[in-house]
Amino acid sequence: MKEHDDLKKTGLKATLPRIKVLSIFEKNKDKHLSAEDIFKIMLRSDDEIGLATIYRVLTQFEQSGILIRHHFESDKAVFELNEKDHHDHIVCLQCGFIQEFVNEEIENQQKLIAKKNGFNIIEHALVIYADCTKNPCSCKLGGAENIAKCHKLT
């Protein structure tokens, strides 16, 4: 089982809750999920889990490098798989849609800035808050399937 082996590689015991949480992220590679999102997804598929366990597992996964934690503009943290290919985010303020991007020039400038100011970069977070109305955003297209695409839950 893929998730089972991935967990063992990081030194974590392959328990059912951990396997379940990891597989949800594998099935939602393009999504940014909160603890509550995970909880709701598992409730809907009749998987028993406690919210406290989810918080513990998410923190462990972040520490072992499996997940990345983001704060974006809201009070609650969201997580995504750490695919090693660093990227930044554009967040649509209307529907929450998240577009990922990379830009070498920005990466380089950051290194120069840190060096000039005497800092060692540990990591960074660049979030552009925007409207995707011109895109157009899925919400504007209407229809349950688009609203679903637009928001976070699967």
Added chain:
Amino acid sequence: MKEHDDLKKTGLKATLPRIKVLSIFEKNKDKHLSAEDIFKIMLRSDDEIGLATIYRVLTQFEQSGILIRHHFESDKAVFELNEKDHHDHIVCLQCGFIQEFVNEEIENQQKLIAKKNGFNIIEHALVIYADCTKNPCSCKLGGAENIAKCHKLT
């Protein structure tokens, strides 16, 4: 009174709590303060205020463009005066010291990226998380006055 007039300009009634909160930000132009920071500062100077009022005032100030809200890596929001000169932040993970910076090249690249992806930028947040040990960070220098400089309260 400066704060009084500034408030009237934005259409807000110039009440005592609002004037007090605004003047704290004026006195701490280089700091990023949380609701609780404000609360503690006012307690120390014997100004009566409720925490709920601080939260309401901070939100109103943000909406009227007086303050900017940041989330950085922690759970609690921090605010700073909106000086109109946009800048980004380097946050020291060891002591919380915050260095501001601007970089035109990064600003331009963001505009290009948004355009290419069909988004209207509303705003953006770039935070570099780093160690300022090489700086060296005030905490490392020791001494109460440096620790104080390093952290947020005034």
Added chain:
DNA sequence: GTATATGCAAAACTTTTGCATCCTT
């Protein structure tokens, strides 16, 4: 005088923790 703002307490919401029980190795 009237509408709005404040203070307090209670509630809402996210996240953490203590502890008895269960599961992985």
Added chain:
DNA sequence: AAGGATGCAAAAGTTTTGCATATAC
């Protein structure tokens, strides 16, 4: 079998809200 992981409930931390009272204009 033993140690770590889970679930539940309770707590902690941040932010919001209801309502009676106070304040600005």
